[in-house]
Amino acid sequence: MRKHVCLALPFLLLAGCTVGPKYKRPTTAPPDAHYTDSSPQAASIGDLAWWELFKDPVLQGLIQEALKSNYDVRIAAARVEEERALIGVTRSLYFPQVSYGANISGQRAPLVPNHTYYGYNFNLSWELDLWGRLRRLNEQQRAVFLASEEAQRGVWLSLVCDVAQAYFELRALDAQREIALQTGQSFQETLDLFNNKLRGGAATALETSRAEGALANVLAQVPDLERQITAKENQISLLLGRNPGPTPRGALLSEQNDLDVVPAGLPSTLLERRPDIRQAEQQLIASNAAVGVAKANFFPVLNLTGLLGGVSPQLSGLVSSGTQWSVIGGLAGPLFTAGQLKGQYRAAQARWDQARLFYLGLATQAFGEVSTALSSHQKLADSLKQQGRSVRAYQQSVHLANVRYNSGLSSYFEVIDAQLQLYPAEQFEVQYDLERKLALVNLYKALGGGWKLSDVDWMKTSTSTPQTVTKP
Numbered sequence: 122m123r124k125h126v127c128l129a130l131p132f133l134l135l136a137g138c139t140v141g142p143k144y145k146r147p148t149t150a151p152p153d154a155h156y157t158d159s160s161p162q163a164a165s166i167g168d169l170a171w172w173e174l175f176k177d178p179v180l181q182g183l184i185q186e187a188l189k190s191n192y193d194v195r196i197a198a199a200r201v202e203e204e205r206a207l208i209g210v211t212r213s214l215y216f217p218q219v220s221y222g223a224n225i226s227g228q229r230a231p232l233v234p235n236h237t238y239y240g241y242n243f244n245l246s247w248e249l250d251l252w253g254r255l256r257r258l259n260e261q262q263r264a265v266f267l268a269s270e271e272a273q274r275g276v277w278l279s280l281v282c283d284v285a286q287a288y289f290e291l292r293a294l295d296a297q298r299e300i301a302l303q304t305g306q307s308f309q310e311t312l313d314l315f316n317n318k319l320r321g322g323a324a325t326a327l328e329t330s331r332a333e334g335a336l337a338n339v340l341a342q343v344p345d346l347e348r349q350i351t352a353k354e355n356q357i358s359l360l361l362g363r364n365p366g367p368t369p370r371g372a373l374l375s376e377q378n379d380l381d382v383v384p385a386g387l388p389s390t391l392l393e394r395r396p397d398i399r400q401a402e403q404q405l406i407a408s409n410a411a412v413g414v415a416k417a418n419f420f421p422v423l424n425l426t427g428l429l430g431g432v433s434p435q436l437s438g439l440v441s442s443g444t445q446w447s448v449i450g451g452l453a454g455p456l457f458t459a460g461q462l463k464g465q466y467r468a469a470q471a472r473w474d475q476a477r478l479f480y481l482g483l484a485t486q487a488f489g490e491v492s493t494a495l496s497s498h499q500k501l502a503d504s505l506k507q508q509g510r511s512v513r514a515y516q517q518s519v520h521l522a523n524v525r526y527n528s529g530l531s532s533y534f535e536v537i538d539a540q541l542q543l544y545p546a547e548q549f550e551v552q553y554d555l556e557r558k559l560a561l562v563n564l565y566k567a568l569g570g571g572w573k574l575s576d577v578d579w580m581k582t583s584t585s586t587p588q589t590v591t592k593p
Contacts (some may be wrong), residue, residue: 140420141251141413144406147477147482151388156384156492157499165386165559167394167568170578171281174565177288178376179371185282188580190362191280197273204266211262213390214255217247217425223571242430250427254417261410268403275396277579284360284564286559290352292374297348297548301339304544308336309535327578335537338545374551379556381502383570385495391487395570398487401480415469418462421454440570487567501557508550514542 156159172181210322221243228236235441250256312332355365392398403567431444455462522539525531 138251139255139256139413140416142409146402147405147481149392149481151334151484152488153388155385155388156490157496158492161387162384163387163390164384165390165394165564165568167386167572168379169565169570170574171565171571174286174561175281176376177371178286180288180367180377183288183319183368184281185355187280187284187361188277191360191361194273194280195362197269197276199467201266201269201273203264204269208259208262210257211255211286214248214258215250217245218253220244229567238432240432241429242428245425245427247425247569249423251423252417252420254414255409255420257413257417261328261407261414264403264407264410268400268407271396271400271403274576274579275400278396278566278570280360281560281571283517284357285562287353287357287360288368289374289377289555289558290564291350291357291368292370292372293347293378293551294350295370296345296374298350298516300544300547300551301343304540305336305339305343308332308339309539310334311540314533319549322500329535331534335541344351346574374549374554374571376489379558379561383495383498383561385562385564386486388491390571391491391588392484393582394572395487395567396569398480398483398569401476401483402538405473405480408469412466412469412473415462415466416467419455421452423448424451424453426451490567491564494560494567497560498557498564501553505550505553505557508546508553512543512546512550515539515546519543549550568592 171184175181175184220242223241224239226238228238249253281304312329316329354368357368358365386394425448427446427448429444429446519536519539522531522535526533526536
C-alpha cells in the first residue's frame, strides 16, 4: 500500500494546477518627454551615486552616518528580515508537518489490578497543492518580501535627500545670520558716526534715531535666525540617530555643487527606477496572488495524514510490542458557507483593484514630481541671476550714497535708505540659491536617484576625507 501511495504522489502533484489570474503589469502611458523638459535625453542625474551629486565632504559624512544609525533605516531593515523569515514559514507548507507526543497513564479500580501504560505517537499531515493555493501563498509572501526591500531602498533615498535638504537649509541660515551681523555692524558704525556728530552739533537727533532704529531692526533678526539654526541642527541630529548637538559645517551654500544642465532621462524608464513605484508593483503582485488564494478556497483540499505510535504496560516493551501505524488520505471541501467564500473572493479582487489604481496613480504622480522639480531648478536659476544683479546694484547704490555724503552733496538719509534696501536683497539672494539647490535634491529623489547602486554600495562614501568645520 505504501508503495502505491508513493508512486501516486508525483502524479497527483503534477496534475495540480494554479487557479487565479496570472500577473500582468498594468498598462501605463508615459509621456514622450517630461513636461518643461526642452531637450529630453536618456542620461539622468538619477544614474549618479549620492556622493557624486553631493560633493561636500562634511555632508557626505553626515549622510553616511545617517544611513548607518537612522531609526527609520533600522526599522526598515528589521521589517525586511521579518518578511524574509515569513517566506520560510509559507515555504514550509510545501512539506509534510510532523509532530510527536508521549504519555503515561495509570488505572486503579476495585477488584482490578493497578496498571500503568506508556504511550508514544508520531503524527504526519501533508496538504497536496492540487489547486495552487500554497503556490499562491508563497508567491504572495515573496512579493511582500520584495516590496519590503524596495521600501528599504526608498527609505535610504529619502534619508539621503532629507539630510542634504536640512544641511543646505542650515547653511542658508548661517549665510543669512552672517549677512545680518555684517549689516548690523554697518548700521552700528553709522550710529556711532551720528552720535559723534550730534555731540559736535553737526547732526540732528532725527538722524541718530533713524540709524538706531535701523540697527535694532536688523539685530532683532539675529536671535531668531540663531533659534532656527538650533532647531535645524536638532533636526539633523535626529536624522543621524543621535542626541541633539552642534552640526559640523563644510562648504558655504553658494559653494555647494549645482548643475547648469540637469538631464532628467526618459519618462518611460522612471517606472523601473523609483523604489516607491517598484514597491507598489510588488504589492500589486501580492494582491494578485491573494486573489488566487481566495479562488483556491472554493476547491477541496487533499490531505495525507499518518500515525505511528504504540502503547505498552512496560517501558522496555514500548517499541517491540503494541506498535501501530496508519496512513489516511482525506478530501475536504466547502459545501455551504452562506456566501463567506464568495465574499472573501470579491474582497480580494477589490484589494487588487485598489493596488492597481494606487500603482497607476503613483506613476502619474511621479511624472508630475519630476516635471515640477525640473521646472523649479530651471526657473530658479533665472531668479537667482536677477537677484544677484539686484544685490550688485544696491551695493553700488550704497557706495555712491557714501561718496555723496562724504562730499557734502546729500544727507545720510540716502546712505541709510540704500543700506535698508541692500539688506533684504542679500537675504533674498540666499533664499533663491537655497531653493534652487533644494529643487535639485527634489529632482534627484523624484528620479529615483542612485537606482543603479547595490545595497552595499548605498552605504559607501566617496574617497575624499571629510574636513569638519565647527559651528560659526
